[in-house]
Amino acid sequence: MSGHSTYVPKTALGKWFEARLPVVRLLHDTAVSYPTPRNLNALWTFGGILSAMLVVQIVTGIVLAMHYAADSRVAFQSVEGIMRDVNWGWLIRYLHSNGASMFFIAVYIHIFRGLYYGSYKAPREILWILGVIIYLLMMAAGFMGYVLPWGQMSFWGATVITNFFTAIPIIGQPIQTLLIGGFSVDNATLNRFFSLHYLIPFLIAGVVVLHIWALHVAGQNNPLGIDVKSDKDTVPFTPYATSKDVLWIVLFMIFYGWFVFYQPNFLGHPDNYIEANPLATPAHIVPEWYFLPFYAILRAIDFNIGPIDAKLGGVLAMFGAIAVLAFLPWLDTSKVRSGNFRPIFRVAFWVFAVNALFLGYLGSVKTDDIILGMQAVRWAQLSTAYYFAYFLIILPLLGYIEKPKPLPLSINDAILAKSAAGSAH
């Protein structure tokens, strides 16, 4: 962001650095003088919260790796060694295992904020796609991390999920064999998953840098969804955005601490405290909670579609459910960004949000469970249909049929109007 740099080196050391590597200028422009819309609400602090969570996960993860042994004969015992004998090991491990869930809670709020306020629209398409890539990497990291304790759900979750790849014709089987390093999940799987689990967070950090770079080129969206028109619409990042970010990061840490200290096993599965046993299949294999909506979509396809059998259909639907996000900037045809000015979109959005939660629930039950007199799998089909309809039918059409409410002229205008209305009361 060289366009608006206001950094002036004052000290001799500062000037010396400036002439050689202007890293202080970069930091100043990024985190101090960067103009941020003054009307951002608390939902805009989740970027900062996610950065904090990435740091927490990397730091606790590195410490755990010092004590963990990625060998299928001792992995389970080494995790228990961390829990029992390593100083503060229980804390570090609970921070890391619950931290993964917190990371996903924060990223889902961040994504839904983007969906509601149209943060994916021009000129932020690349910013959004980078976000989708981060999300995919997070899913890979979360999945592989869950395998490492080598409990029953680790093992059987890995077996079920890697089995998806065999649905792909011809190349599917070789891909699965390569992925798990053999014909079934075993020590080779554990070793490569550990290696990749250690690598991926640094890939995420790299894409996060690009994500923030793209953000600083396009500028932040805001609840009104209108472009920044003048300096009156913005405030400098520090102290305004920083004071807000730090507050919400600490509030989020309270929420995080609630789980770590008072219910560290709420988000896990009891079966993962049983060591992996290839000869005993758990009655009900479920993935981590943050994959449940996609798991429901996978299992919703229980019928063949022409040459595509049910298994491949399910896998395609599941990956499609994520891939469709990348095309969102071009699927939403409305010129108006913020859902606040889009009456019909708003309803479709909230139905989408409730539907996503419902899919998560459906992912956690057995497909033949009866819900309101109908099999769970039938509900999953309806929900999956709405999930895709939202992206492929509703959003493309709404741009043409919806009449948005009038937009304010500028962020500053809207704020002045609001405070005038406030003082009139």
Add this chain to the structure above:
Amino acid sequence: MTAKMIRWAAAAIGLGIALSTSFAAAEETATEFPLLKPTRQEWSFAGFFGQYDQAQLQRGYHIYKEVCSSCHSMKLVKFRNLADEGGPGFTEEQVKALAAEFTIMDGPNDEGEMFERPRLPSDPFPSPYPNDKAASFSNGGAIPPDLSLIAKARAVHRGFPQFVFDMFWPYQEQGPDYIASLLTGYQDPPPEGVEVPEGTYYNPHFMNGISLRMPPPIDDDLLEYTDGTPQTKEQYAKDVAAFLMWAAEPHLDARKALGLKVMLYLIVFAGILYFAKRQVWRGVPH
């Protein structure tokens, strides 16, 4: 227009709630195990200030040692843990004596021979069978599970909407509740018309069927308590369940004590940050 949309949204949310409340009803109709949900008990280690009751853990160890350990291993717990802070609180001398009651194969010595020696506090609890095959052979084909983590490895599915409430009001004692219910839940003879497989015992609290291979392990007055605690089946079950919870989660006391400090710190810190933020934004309409 807007009002109409809000009504739509409200209707959608209402429908969502209606759908979700009916899940519980739907779940009850399915034949799920256990037939009876675990009975919720009072535990000294439940809640925000919960800590283990030392005397209870000692009684629980007594039951584990005299009853459970004849079939079940507990490989992850070492004798020294019995003297750890937040545990049963045995003294180091007591632990040495408890460990020395058992032997362990050690070696090779300088002559290359394996030898048996008394256990030390650094040694793990002894296992009743040399391997799983032996365990299975002695128990009619069932392997008695290791008890190190059993209190965290067993939880009866709470279903919707209870699990949502559990998020806000933690219920992390599902394991001990299940264990206590299972140990006292045997019914002999089984209800009329119920056939149980040969060599198994009917127990409606069992998670994986109507009966299990473990015979009812405890009964009233099975063991003597020296501290005046009632010698009932229920009390034994509760004490051993508490001990198993400690075995599975030995740092619970430290966790809850630290949690209180961390949470208080964060709440005060958040308060300060809130006023700092207000100060920063004062005079800046937003």
